[in-house]
Amino acid sequence: MGVEGRAGQEAYRSRVRGCLVGGAVGDALGAPVEFRSLAAIRAEHGPDGVRDLIPGADGVAVVTDDTQMTLFTAEGLIRAGVRADRGICHPPSVVHQAYLRWLATQELPGPPEQPSGWLAGQAFLYARRAPGNACLSGLAGGTMGTPEAPRNPDSKGCGAVMRSAPFGLIPWRSPEQAFDLAAECAVQTHGHPTGYLAAGVFAAIVRFLLDGHDLAGAVAATLPVLAARPGHEETTAALRAALAAAERPPSAEAVEALGGGWVAEEALAIGVYAALAAPPRAALLLSVNHSGDSDSTGSICGNLLGAEHGETALPPDWVAEIEGRGVILQVADDLAAEFTQSGQLHGDWGPHTRWKRRYPGG
Known part of the structure; x- marks a missing residue:
């Protein structure tokens, strides 16, 4: 993606x-x-299922793992x-340390007295909301999974896919590089080929979206990248099923036919299908009204919609009610700044800038 100049940087952000x-x-x-x-869902919310955010006790719509x-x-x-x-620098090792900071949020009642970096100091992130077992067990013990020795080699749950959109947001990495980095970090918790390849696919699709592909084109461009990887068959079949389903009128029954979203390829397929089948508000509703892992499929769909269309395409009334919205926007802005203006943020080699105190290198 070209991010040169003010207009390019603003579009990227x-x-x-x-x-x-x-x-x-x-x-x-x-x-x-x-x-x-x-x-x-239909019995409780009506024949069309959930039609709006459901705020929690404090009036905001809570997020999960x-x-x-x-x-x-x-x-x-x-x-x-x-x-x-x-x-x-070995990026997978640095990302692994970030995941260990997340793991601490699931084990501690609140931020420690001196958290590592500002994000680990955000109290709302310490809520434990049904984190995936493979994510917890894969990170436990501190040993980092690698492609040669993956953690949980039989796990292909969706926990690696749902966290992998940011790998596709690095503008100077190619889609193939985004794929490989996401897959290498996915094996830290999900060692089954479908588990880590689906994460790689998700990152590559996001990266193609940054280059201006529409979603159908991004998926089509990613399929050959996926096909070159051993063990791709389940993920390829799921994506092709999503593309075929999107050619017909959208329905919850079509989502159900793609699976429940508990495993990686199904969650990816449902998120892709919903984002292809309808405009943003309707797509998000389609992605969650089904029997299964509705928060993960909704999250994947939302990542894709935002990467394709930008922030103003999202339903503003929903955006306004999200738990931790300020923190999420700050992370997004900081990521965009890091990958477009790092020279001004990092300063000269030697003394640490305030940016490096905010994001210690490691």
Whole structure:
């Protein structure tokens, strides 16, 4: 993506903001009906299912581990950029440290006295809202999974996919590079080929969207990248099913036919299908009104919509009610700044700038 000049940087920032905020909107929209069957959703909310955000007790629509981990992915990538200023940097290791900071939010009652970086000091991130078992167990013990020795080698749950949009938001990485980095970080918790390849696909699709592809074109451009990877068959079949379903009128039954979203390829397929099948508000509703992992499928759909159309395409009344909106926008703006204006943020080699205190390199 060209991000040169003021106009290019502003367009890029709008897509980054849209991607992260859109994911949070979909997450919050689907969270109250996760684990519910379509029949139960319709019985409680009417024949069309959920039609609006459902605020929590404090009046905001709460987000889950999907948004939490996405934010820590973005923070890890920013800190990898800072770390690169010091010489050798291995981004998956820096992202792994970010995921360990997320893991601490699930184990502690609140921020520690001296958190590492500003994001770990945000109290709302310490809410535990049904985090995925593979994410918890994969990060436990501190040993980082690698492509050669992945954690949870039999797991292909959707927990690696739902956090991987930020890998596609690095403008100077190619879609293929975004794919590979997302997959390499996915094996830290999900070692089954479908689990990590679906994460790579998601990142590559987001990266193609930044280049100006529409979503159908981005998926089509990603399929050959996926086909070159061993073990791609399940993910390829799921994406092709999503593309075929999008040629027919949208319906909850079409979503149900793609699966429940508990596993990686199904969650990706549902998110892609919904984003293809309808305009943003209707797409988000379509992505969560089904029997299954509604917050994850909603999050993936929202990430895609925001990356394709920018932040102003999202329903503003929903955006206004999201828990932690200010923090999400700050992470988005910081990521956009890091990858377009790092030279002005990092300063000369030597003394630490305020930016490096905000995002320590490591």
